[in-house]
Amino acid sequence: MENNQKIVIGKRILTKEELFKEKEKFRKERAKLLFDEKIKALVQLQQLALSWGNKKDVIIWRI
Amino acid sequence: MRKTLEVINELKDKGLIKDYAIGGAIGALRWTQPFFTEDLDIFIICEKESKEKELIILTPIYEYLKKKGYPWKGHWIVIEGVPVDIFPADELEKTAIEEAQETEYEGIKTKVIGPEYLIALFLRVFRDKDIRKTELMLEEATVNKEKLDKILNKYGLTEKFTNFREKYYGK
Numbered sequence A: 001m002e003n004n005q006k007i008v009i010g011k012r013i014l015t016k017e018e019l020f021k022e023k024e025k026f027r028k029e030r031a032k033l034l035f036d037e038k039i040k041a042l043v044q045l046q047q048l049a050l051s052w053g054n055k056k057d058v059i060i061w062r063i
Numbered sequence B: 001m002r003k004t005l006e007v008i009n010e011l012k013d014k015g016l017i018k019d020y021a022i023g024g025a026i027g028a029l030r031w032t033q034p035f036f037t038e039d040l041d042i043f044i045i046c047e048k049e050s051k052e053k054e055l056i057i058l059t060p061i062y063e064y065l066k067k068k069g070y071p072w073k074g075h076w077i078v079i080e081g082v083p084v085d086i087f088p089a090d091e092l093e094k095t096a097i098e099e100a101q102e103t104e105y106e107g108i109k110t111k112v113i114g115p116e117y118l119i120a121l122f123l124r125v126f127r128d129k130d131i132r133k134t135e136l137m138l139e140e141a142t143v144n145k146e147k148l149d150k151i152l153n154k155y156g157l158t159e160k161f162t163n164f165r166e167k168y169y170g171k
Helices: A016-031 A035-051 B002-013 B024-029 B059-067 B091-098 B115-125 B128-140 B145-154 B158-169
Strands: A006-009 A012-015 B017-023 B040-046 B076-079 B082-088 B101-105 B108-112
Touching: A006 A016, A012 A016, A016 B128, A035 B024, A035 B101, B002 B017, B002 B040, B002 B059, B002 B076, B002 B082, B002 B108, B017 B024, B017 B091, B024 B040, B024 B115, B024 B128, B040 B091, B059 B076, B091 B115, B115 B128, B115 B145, B115 B158, B128 B158, B145 B158
Parallel strands: B017 B108, B040 B082
Antiparallel strands: A006 A012, B017 B040, B076 B082, B101 B108
16 A cells, blocks of 8 residues: 555655655766766765754864 | 876876776676775785795885875875775786776766676675675676686686575575
């Protein structure tokens, strides 16, 4: 029964399986980003860890 | 990061190291989607090897960086705002450096250890965070399975990899 559940995202209706497949595809696409872009994303993650997380001693990289 | 890599390249240009490559989490991140990490791991091949093989002398490198005014924070040396860990390479890491992929970061040339060698290095250390990185590499990076098998076989890691796959992937 649970497998028939649909998820509505805006105008799109997806099954859980389709959503997981999309997530998988998104991760693989993100893996292809340029190194420079990934480092920028990393710095955002460091900023997030500093402001939201418990990691108060994180050094935000100078890029 | 740009200036950090410039300084690390200087170590090579000035003959303080023979070669280097980025490994660890940033090495993995080159091949996977971005994920959180705090430091930049650099594996180096020293220019001069000590007469006593067990002794690895990094003093000239650290003296050079200290003279440039880079501070220590715990085990890291913070180069141009980026915490860096410098590891002298052993046999496996030396090959990984020699075969590392040349890449550029904002126009600065650098080398990053390839996915197959990174997996071997993570498997060898095998802490929780290495297991997570191994999973990420297998799921997101393009891995040459034949090359990986050869490396694992050469460095006695095949059984560890088989156990890892059985435990985490059930095959």
